[in-house]
Amino acid sequence: MGVALVLAVATAVLLGVSDFFAARAARTVPAITVTRTAVLTSLVLSPLLLLVVDSQFLGHDMLLGAVSGLFMVGGLALLYQGYSVARMGIVAPLSSVLIAVVPVVWDLLHGVRPGPLAAVGMVAGAVALVLTSYTSSDQGSAFMGAVLGVTSGAMFGTAFTVMGEISDAAGLAPVGVQRVAGLVLLVGLAAVRTEPLFAPAGIGRRYAVGAGVPAVMAIGALQLAFQKGSSGPVAVASSQFATVAVLLAVTFNRERMRWWQAVGVGLTALAVALIAAGT
Numbered sequence: 001m002g003v004a005l006v007l008a009v010a011t012a013v014l015l016g017v018s019d020f021f022a023a024r025a026a027r028t029v030p031a032i033t034v035t036r037t038a039v040l041t042s043l044v045l046s047p048l049l050l051l052v053v054d055s056q057f058l059g060h061d062m063l064l065g066a067v068s069g070l071f072m073v074g075g076l077a078l079l080y081q082g083y084s085v086a087r088m089g090i091v092a093p094l095s096s097v098l099i100a101v102v103p104v105v106w107d108l109l110h111g112v113r114p115g116p117l118a119a120v121g122m123v124a125g126a127v128a129l130v131l132t133s134y135t136s137s138d139q140g141s142a143f144m145g146a147v148l149g150v151t152s153g154a155m156f157g158t159a160f161t162v163m164g165e166i167s168d169a170a171g172l173a174p175v176g177v178q179r180v181a182g183l184v185l186l187v188g189l190a191a192v193r194t195e196p197l198f199a200p201a202g203i204g205r206r207y208a209v210g211a212g213v214p215a216v217m218a219i220g221a222l223q224l225a226f227q228k229g230s231s232g233p234v235a236v237a238s239s240q241f242a243t244v245a246v247l248l249a250v251t252f253n254r255e256r257m258r259w260w261q262a263v264g265v266g267l268t269a270l271a272v273a274l275i276a277a278g279t
Helices: 002-025 031-051 059-085 088-109 116-133 142-164 173-192 203-228 231-238 241-252 259-278
Strands: none
Touching: 002 031, 002 203, 002 231, 002 241, 002 259, 031 059, 031 173, 031 203, 059 088, 059 142, 059 173, 088 116, 088 142, 088 231, 116 231, 116 241, 116 259, 142 203, 142 231, 173 203, 203 231, 231 259, 241 259
16 A cells, blocks of 8 residues: 555645646636646646556446546536635535545445554545635635535546546556546537637646646556555545645745644645555
């Protein structure tokens, strides 16, 4: 499990960097356009992952890769819709927790139970997700925000769970298929939306492309982590990317870190340490 945990932490760092760049891009480009541009970038780069480990294009695993891609993009669409109708402080914590909870429940249903220390670490990780992603605001509909936060998190968590079912023999081959499926869905959404298909030339495009580069590395690391460890601990550790995004925003955007976010950052480190000690 040690290697899996290292890969999961690397996933969290890379996803946090990707989110940070995506947030920068979204200042000048619509969020859905940023997402399409980032996913296209990661798709173009995904064949390079085949050089990392031996990979086989197995039909069952390619199908699982496509399904995980559809769920991941569906989760993104619901998350952005949630941000548009409610405050982030409601949507983000609920979504973040469900990302971790769904794979844990899947493990439990299949008889995979963590040790006592790992279990405490996983609970601490869920609490850390709420603390680091919560921001206070009085705008929007709390009910709709809660519904969209839960459903987006459930879709992300399902995507993670499906990735955990891909065989070791597939290596990183399913990542490209996942990116293709996600991009097809995103392009399909363009038929009912008015935003630009991809980011136009400028600073927004550069940041959107910058979001796609660490994203494909993150998905590759996450796929390997699931192949080397149990879904629950891997999902909890990798879902701590909100902590990385907060730290980057504080460092480079001069945003103020609230006291509860500082507690969440510390709790994230404790959670990962407990999972490492208990697995």
